[in-house]
Amino acid sequence: MVKKFYDFVKKSLTSSSQMEGFKGTEYMYPLLYGITGVNIPSKEMINHALERVKEEIGGFSGDALWLAELVAFLKDGERVFLVDDAFRWLCVALNEGTNGWALLMGNEEKDTIFRLINELQEKKFRVFVTGSLVDGIEELPESVTSFGPSQTGLIYFAQLLVRYALIYGRVPVGDLHELSHSIEENAPGVIFVVGELSSIEHLLVQGMLSLGTPVISLRNTQNLVGSLIVSQTISDMADKAWKLPNIRARLVVKATPDVPVPVGKVFTHEEILEADVGLRLYGSLFSFIIAKPSLTVQEDEVTVLGDIKKTSTFCVLVELGNRNIDDPMTLWIGRILRRVINYAKGIKVKSKGNRIIDLIMTKEALKSGFRPEHLGNLIKTELRNDFPSIGPIHVTFILNKEDAKKMYPTILSFIEERKNKIKNATEESESVFYGCTRCRSFSLAHACTVTPERSSQCGVRPWYMIKAHAILDPGSVYEPCVLIYKGKCLDPLRGEYEGVNRSTERRTEGRVKRIYLHSIFDFPHTACSCFQNIAFHIPEVDGIGLMPRDFKGEAPNGMTWTKLANKVAGRQCIDGVASFSVGYLHSQKFFQGDGGYSRVVWMTDHLKKIAGDSIPEKFKRSIATEKDITTIEELKTFIKKNRPPETL
Ligand code: SF4
Structure with a gap:
């Protein structure tokens, strides 16, 4: 089994191989980075790993995964890889549309595979397929994502789970033990083996088992070892997956109205x-x-x-x-x-x-x-x-x-x-604030606190909506909303409340104990991945930059959306960075703890237009956009020239 893999990798990775890594991601090789903590492997590292695989030295199946990732990069390039943005959207879909991710592999006959796809989709699994299974089917349903017929296609699924653990689980890179725990408990993936696997696929599935991914096999063990589940029927496979701890098993049965036509x-x-x-x-x-x-x-x-x-x-x-x-x-x-x-x-x-x-x-x-x-x-x-x-x-x-x-x-x-x-509601006029944890399905350390002056991160759930769900839909699976009793105000400027801290701690199960609603420093709000914009400190000028989700360029300090988004996703934002919605640009309390617009030195042209008259007149000219400057040096000059003297 390993001999074939060894020869396959040896042949594919020649000394002249260009290893520049996947594009559209912060991690050049997500598996390699997550498993080893290394961005680009040296020749020695590759040879050493290959020897470990050949000799089947403990943990070799994990090495096989990242070696296969290097090969997949050379063979598939950008064609199959899911960039970080697409990955984060898959995670956001866990809020309601998706209960988990399922990868199907094996050479079972088409009817069986389609039955499994149906069963899984009924349970709202997002289905992926790869390997020989893809070869055997001419046309797949549009809702199914194919990682192609390659024997290394599994690694694209593995990359999703590893990125989940790195971004939302905040697992330290290179800590294989933590990584496998995080994948087993929280990353929403499961592999289904239906029919025979090739020897290379077999080794990689074994690698996924050692990485904590649950594997459910039809009728026999396929000589796989680890926490493998064997099912005798297709229905049982789907039922077993439904009970896994990492799957967000939610199906809500709704009442049907008494009317003489179909409804839905x-x-x-x-x-x-x-x-x-x-x-x-x-x-x-x-x-x-x-x-x-x-x-x-x-x-x-x-x-x-x-x-x-x-x-x-x-x-x-x-x-x-x-x-x-x-x-x-x-x-x-x-x-x-x-x-x-x-x-x-x-x-x-x-x-x-x-x-x-x-x-x-x-x-x-x-x-x-x-x-x-x-x-x-x-x-x-x-x-x-x-x-x-x-x-x-x-x-x-x-x-x-x-x-x-x-x-x-x-x-x-x-x-x-x-x-x-x-329109007139403020944080002072409301006796309670509103909490939403819908994004906890993928962001365990995120809990939105929404007020009339701090809109939800996603920007589409106003406070009165969260209030309606908290009061009229308590305990909802898809709309987990609560009222937050403000308690004592600890810092009116930065927006710190005893009750908000208590609620955040409870809703994040102790992961986050303290937040400021209106500051990006020290204890910023938590973030999921639906946030529309990010505010970030630019230390070179001690100012704040504002970047929206769709910005493709770089801030003057070299920050891109992907870098910023991965920094804050699924956790309490780090000191000096905070996510926010478009609506918050118009809040009277817009990052008031940090000086509000007087501290903003750069924002994209698009965002500046949206903010419009919410930016005080005297700062309108002094906030640079990507059209004015592109480097820190230019930003410094721009500030000197345009900033009101009393704010310099
Ligand atoms: S971003 Fe916040 S308000 Fe919006 S769905 Fe997620 S948890 Fe709820």
Whole structure:
């Protein structure tokens, strides 16, 4: 077995091999770096490892992995490699879309492989394939990622797990013991062996076992040793994987509304052809779709005002009787309402903000007997699926323009009042803050604390949304949100609160004990990988730089997005670096602990345009962008020339 591998590597790695490493990653060879702590191996190191493999000296299968990585680089180059950005997005998908990563290998017949793919995808595994298995199948489902038919394709999967341990597990490089523990416990990967492996594949799978990766084999052990699981059936393979500690086993069963047409997220963007339209109800000047609190609502109800055969408008009013629901929370519930109302096949409600444009029903939906009452049932069930503790819901459809006109002023003033409440909310005005740990599925040391003045790292989850989930969806698997009782304010400038520290410590299971909301120094906020921007200290000028996710260039101090992102991902940001959302650029407390915009010396042109008038007038000219300068020396000159003298 090892002889073949030895010859294979020896032949592939000639003395003239160009070993410049993979591009688009901070680690030239992620496996080599993770396992040995070395970026580029010397000739002696390669020869020594080859000898260890040949002599089968303890731990040789780990050496085989990084040797195979060198070969894979020469053979596949950039074609198959997943760059760091793509890798981080795979991790972010663990939040909801994915429960784990599965690599399938072996020469089993096509039907068996497809059955396994189906079983795994039903359990929301992201499926990868490689080796002889790829050769045997002409067409793979689009949702399956192939690492190609090469015998060393497994290393691309291994690179994902090792990068996970390095970035999110913060395992010290070269510490094989820690690395294998981290992979076994947290990296979300599992290898499935279905059918025979080639001798090279066999050695590499053995290497993955020694690296802590669970391996599940169909019917026999394949002479693999370690914590191998043998299953007799395809279903059992998927079931066994589901119970592994490193897999994020979550499947939520949702209630189905009592309506005569199929219902599901898949119908949200269903296109209805003009020829299939059976009924169209237009909105009017007074039409609306809105969710609002109403303490008079005691139980679920659906009311239809007007006759569907003589409609002159179409409005949807959802009144919520739960006294814990406040106005800001209904902004989020309303957004969900506009989404779920389109879950029924053949029924579509087009709206723009709070205004309804029209409702369309297909001939088929009409034939099924679908009525507005059914739409009411759908709204109640689906809102309750998202917010189990939402309480009583009263859905009213208004089909008559006169009724709509009478209600309209009240609706408008409610919208205005709600807008002002959200706009005027501050950290001082809110009695609690809001916590989200959705990204804990891949970032164990990250816990977002969100306030009206420190928006979520991902930028898409406003405080009132997290509040709605914390109160109406407690204990949720996919929306793990909590209220954070602020406690004593320990540092109003940097934003340190006793309650936030306590909550962060609890939510990160003791990994992070202290954070500042508004400073990048000492105890910055934690980060996952969804963050939109990064702020970083530039010591040469004692200023702060701001870089967005899509920036492809370099900051004047040579920092790139990948370098910065890997520095902070999955942990408490290191001293002098902090991630933040675009919305935070407009916060009154924007890194106020560090001087706010007065301390910013460089930001990308794009970000500067977004920040706009949130940058105080006197600093607008003195913040350089990549269009003004590219080096530290140029930055120093720029600052001298443009900075207001009192801030130099
Ligand atoms: S709020 Fe924070 S934890 Fe929640 S999804 Fe966004 S970045 Fe992740």
